[in-house]
Amino acid sequence: MSASQLCSDQADGHTATLLRTGMFRIDDACCRRCASIRRSEEEAKSDYMVTFPRAGMNVRHVVEGTISVDPNTLVFANRSSPYQVSHPNGSGEDAMNLAVRADVLRHVLEELDPAIAERETDLFAFAWGPCDSTMFVRHRRLLARVRGGLPMDEADADETLLTFMADVLRQQYALRDRRRSKRVTATRVQREIVAAVQQHLAAHLGASTSLDDLARHVGSSPYRLCRIFRTYTGQSIRAYRTQLRLRTAFDRLLDGADITDLALELGFSSHSHFSAAFRSAFGHAPSSLRSVS
Secondary structure, three states: OOOOOOOOOOOOEEEEEEOOOOOOOEEEEEOOOOOEEOOOOOOEEOOOOEEEEEOOOOOEEEEEEEEEEOOOEEEOOOOOOOEEEEEEOOOOOEEEEEEOHHHHHHHHOOOOOOOHHOOOOOOOHHHHHHHHEEHHHHHHHHHHHHHHHOOOOHHHHHHHHHHHHHHEHHHEHHHHHHHOOOOOOOOHHHHHHHHHHHHHHHHHHOOOHHHHHHHHOOOHHHHHHHHHHHHHHHOOHHHEEEHHHHHHHHHHOOOOHHHHHHHHHHHOHHHHHHHHHHHHHHHOOHHHHHHHO
């Protein structure tokens, strides 16, 4: 088996398969769309798939409601479950898609979700989850390894991806359990408000938008907005925006962007402010990425 198959140039709306084994497939997806609030035609994944966005944003409309898909988010798609996509900010999206064979996913979930035995098809019990800095870095390292064509036979690849998938799901179930223990819930209307804020933050990454302005933008009070945003995302608005800025910077640094220019463009007050935030999030200085570009 060829462990890695890389497609070099990605055109608009292109998906390249980077790795395929008997249990998993890794696709690198690049979508470039003009701004549109119109929903796409209904579509569905042919596989069980976890999406790891790394740049841009779009909106996925699923049965559960609206999901703002950005680098702070993981998306869990059940096979054949319908959804639609819109691109209100026109930024497109770059993402890694990890598809997993149904029986493999079921075996992983049997240790995490007692209700899995009752679900014949919709094995993922949730449509999205937060992506913390640790998991963001792990998926970027995995993507770099596959893109780099490092020698990896099928058994090695399957073991690596099985461990990674299990860790992702274990983390998501732990977060869900903590939310349930605190009886934390959000209504559909509240989720729509949070999605609107997420879209606004993604579209104005470098702007110093005030809390008053954000609240007016979504038709809420500042206090109510802060409360429901933290309820739904587990983070403050400020922390969420900072993570979006840093994860957007990740690719830009790999492309050789000037650190000071990038820091100011993304709303940081200085090179040192940006570097400290980057090191705190990812464990190393931004110059370490720029040096390998």
